[in-house]
Amino acid sequence: MKIAICDDDTNVIEQIEQYIENINDKSLEYEVFFSAEELKWYITKNDAKFDLFILDIEMKEVSGIDFAKNLREKDMDTLIVFMTSHSKYVFEVFDAITFDFIEKPLTFEKMKNMLEKAKKYLGMAQKRFVFSYRKNSYSIAFSNINYLEKAGRKVWIYTTDDKKYQSNMTLEEIVSQLDAEMFGLLNRSLIVNISKIEGFIGENVIIQGGKMLYVSRDYKKELKKKHLDYLRGQV
Template identity: 35%
Template structure:
């Protein structure tokens, strides 16, 4: 797992570095940056992305929101955790889909909680969906799945890496998925809630720009379940 800290306050950056260095999890790599420009330069020069980014919002040059917009273009699945002492910024950053917020002064207890949630998220999304296509057994990680579309006895699986068609029913597919991550919005559609940008009364807008219909039958269910998912994301 690759972690980046982008923080111009030396005291906060040192605290974050000490915390990450003391983590007992295996295969942790981390980098510390003092500006968004430095982070972006490193990502471009080394051609790398990070699984988790701790991002200060107010920094000289490119601020944390602008830097996160660049990160989000490169990696739709990165977990961006904003560090700020200005709570009003919470309402300005949702276009870059943050995972959590840490309010300064950052405490070890707050970091313990946010890292616990991050690992839970990775464990959830690394589960695998199995299916058969032309008698061949295939598998796709949950975090690569965008949505399923059913049409009679066929299902189309749309992923970040392409599309697959296989025989089956949406009612059968939903039983194989983790209900903490996937949401049925229509008799013909199941979506990965991590891929949702916005929900209105009758449609779901995905991060990719695709819109999918919410049937009247599922509207209240969709609203309630997505609220619970977002509450879990923001604990």
């Protein structure tokens, strides 16, 4: 897991570095940056890709939130975690589709738990939905699926790049492939990617892009629980 850590406080950077070293997990690779401008320059110059960004909110010139919003215009899949000593930002950070939120002062346990959640999520996101249609085979990453719709004998798979695919599968075959923590039933014909949910309005779920999908009363409670767990970083 490649991590970018950005904070203009050298003490915080050193603290996080020490925590990661104490975790002693060789799969964690990190780079540190002392401003959003430095991080942006590094990404552009090296065409760098990170799985996880750990950003301080209150940095000089460019805040962590502003950097994250700009990042989201280019990358919808990377995980973003914000750090701040002020809980007043907790709602604003979700505008950047945030994976987690850590209040300062930091502790080893907070950092360790967040990194474990991120690794678990990324492991699930790399799983793929495999299907065939008219002698063609397809494989789509879970993270690229918005939702699936069962219509008669067909299933339609709607993806984040505004494409849709079809296949002849039963609901049982579909569910058997999907991760139960990452996907949830809206009703008997719709399955949504929990990470794509932006909110609930009445009998509808709003997903990324503003599309509204009907959620039945029988499935709403369980779906809300899964979504809340996701927002807490407990995917």
